[in-house]
Amino acid sequence: MNKPSTFHSPTFSPLYRQIRALITRSLESGEWGPGDIIPSESELAIRFGVSQGTVRKAIDEMAAENLLVRRQGKGTFVATHNDPRSFFRFLRLAANEGELQPSKSVPLECWRAKAGPDVARTLALEPGAPIIIVRRLLCFANEPVVFDEIYLPGELFPDLTLDILKSGTSSLYSLFESRYGVRMIRADERLRAVSADRVSSELLQVAEGSPLLLVERVTFTYADKPVEWRRGYYSTQNFHYHNELG
Amino acid sequence: MNKPSTFHSPTFSPLYRQIRALITRSLESGEWGPGDIIPSESELAIRFGVSQGTVRKAIDEMAAENLLVRRQGKGTFVATHNDPRSFFRFLRLAANEGELQPSKSVPLECWRAKAGPDVARTLALEPGAPIIIVRRLLCFANEPVVFDEIYLPGELFPDLTLDILKSGTSSLYSLFESRYGVRMIRADERLRAVSADRVSSELLQVAEGSPLLLVERVTFTYADKPVEWRRGYYSTQNFHYHNELG
DNA sequence: CAGTGGTCTAGACCACCTC
């Protein structure tokens, strides 16, 4: 383990960040999969030849970014989208009145296409590369609330079909993670207000031209690689997008 | 300083949280004002009778929540809205293309009224309590982008007038902080898409009925006390609301 | 009971800023 030297170095990074990079590498390589327990802090300290406190600080950072989950008395685990507690990590939706009812994801279409310039740029693909387009509806209490159009790199999801989407019991990201080993780490969203076109208005059962919240999302996996582009049309009569500013 | 006992206690909190509470109290009481430097970690450790590491952990948490700002080699400072770096902490606005131009806040109206039931509930006031209503426009590159209607508890801003708002050189929160000692700590936002009414459409120079992003914000000061209710109408033709999901 | 993460301490040294 390289200890920081007394000389100034433009690539200087503290020891705990080097440890963090090593742990991240083991996550990327699949040595520890989603939901798995990782070795204890003291084991990692021995393995990396540093003190437990240094390992601890690395894990602290990764837990703060939702890459790992600590559970006192049990151990440290790789974060997973299978955990129902993380369902709303990427869905900032709330009901105007009362609690949010359980949701149902209704896949509508799933087909393969070639990337146009926009999709190619957003997903860092060559123009013309194979992509998958998915359309689905999110319902709460049997009321349609979100219409999603999702663009995925074809290579990462080789056999994805509508039937597979329909058979998925939980969230999309949970399916992507367990079936294709693609883990969504963070996302960037851009929100705008738009008028409902014909398709959206019919699916969401609102008048054509009525205002919808458009949420454009780019989702990244490890190493900031974009792996999903999504346009969500939110009907915000009875629901809203909730955001906390710290 | 109460050290945690070996007995189980429902009110148990670790030492560094007690230290954090003490530091917070000094912030609330005004012992250290916005922008001030606070005593060094070792000084605080002596003052509170704990080790430097414990003070450090307390400050770590508060820095993560933007209550304090650390600057290596200089010291630890009380966060302030005067700092231009924190201008976008509560304004998640970005241009669709290119960088965001410098903004201009244009106060339009400012009058006093009595709290209706909605405002009273949101700001935790008695119905009929004195409030202040402010309307203002936010422009970027001389283009109107956001129309805000702001409700404030009258008691906290005794002499606030339109002229004072107009004379404010920087952000509203900066004015509130330096003139009235009211520091905005965190906020809750609810976003919806709505149709532009006559007033909004004229001010934002869009067609009546065109879609606008409605951002409802409740802002809190220390001890989770609500001190601002704001409805912002965002024109999202050339701009968008940007959010990062971790 | 043993093993895990969580807290607290004391001390050393590094990186950065100011005088």
Added chain:
DNA sequence: AGGTGGTCTAGACCACTGA
């Protein structure tokens, strides 16, 4: 040179979990 925050260590003990 002297102060600040930032990193790293080693060791002790506490709180929680599960066998």
